[in-house]
Amino acid sequence: MNIILFGPPGAGKGTQAKKLVDFYGIPQISTGDILRANVRAETELGLAAKAFMDRGDLVPDEVLIGIIKNRLNEPDCTKGFILDGYPRTLPQANALGVILEEIEKPIDIILNFEVPDEELVERTSGRLMCKCGASYHKTFNPPKKAGICDICGAEVYQRADDTEEAVKNRLEVYKKQTQPLIDYYKETGILVTLDGTKDINEVFEGIKGILTKFA
Numbered sequence: 001m002n003i004i005l006f007g008p009p010g011a012g013k014g015t016q017a018k019k020l021v022d023f024y025g026i027p028q029i030s031t032g033d034i035l036r037a038n039v040r041a042e043t044e045l046g047l048a049a050k051a052f053m054d055r056g057d058l059v060p061d062e063v064l065i066g067i068i069k070n071r072l073n074e075p076d077c078t079k080g081f082i083l084d085g086y087p088r089t090l091p092q093a094n095a096l097g098v099i100l101e102e103i104e105k106p107i108d109i110i111l112n113f114e115v116p117d118e119e120l121v122e123r124t125s126g127r128l129m130c131k132c133g134a135s136y137h138k139t140f141n142p143p144k145k146a147g148i149c150d151i152c153g154a155e156v157y158q159r160a161d162d163t164e165e166a167v168k169n170r171l172e173v174y175k176k177q178t179q180p181l182i183d184y185y186k187e188t189g190i191l192v193t194l195d196g197t198k199d200i201n202e203v204f205e206g207i208k209g210i211l212t213k214f215a
């Protein structure tokens with residue numbers, strides 16, 4: 001069961017990824033995480049990536065794809081994997097296609113989470129954080145006492161990149177980048193679009209229904 005997750009920031013992709021990991025026992029592969037792990041372990045590719053990062057440059061696709069390939073070849077990916085946050089561009093999608101063919105792990109399905117912009121802005125720009133790691137939402141999950149963390153009593157705050165302006169910008173960037181990818185994968189017939197406005201459990205039941213043919 002080899003899955004790619006697509007969806008704008010705030011569409012609930014992360015929540016569903018966690019549920020998939022728990023339910024099917026397949027790992028979620030986040031490129032950020034495996035990149036950091038390779039840098040820490042000072043693997044050949046990790047060191048190559050670090051040289052770019054130290055200069056403030058983006059890690060080039062060929063380095064990243066090598067790291068992904070190694071990760072997908074690890075034993076815990078035998079039953080499948082969930083790729084989250086990758087690919088982001090058409091060249092990355094092409095490079096990924098090549099390595100997946102090489103290691104004989106073709107993508108079975110791409111789950112594309114759709115949520116209208118206005119709702120995404122409302123969800124994300126209402127987010128409140130606490131330095132203890134707790135998170136809240138102004139409307140959907142406010143702290144019991146306004147502005148104060150339920151757990152540690154500290155003042156909650158909004159992250160600078162969660163303001164309405166910042167969220168709208170992120171969505172624009174996401175769309176510009178991802179739309180060509182969505183069109184590309186639609187043609188392959190393995191892209192399924194999900195209504196991310198539904199209740200978390202309802203969305204997950206829908207996903208399970210879609211995945212029965214791969215389990």
Ligand SMILES: [Zn+2]
Nearest residue numbers: 130132149152
């Ligand atoms: Zn707190």
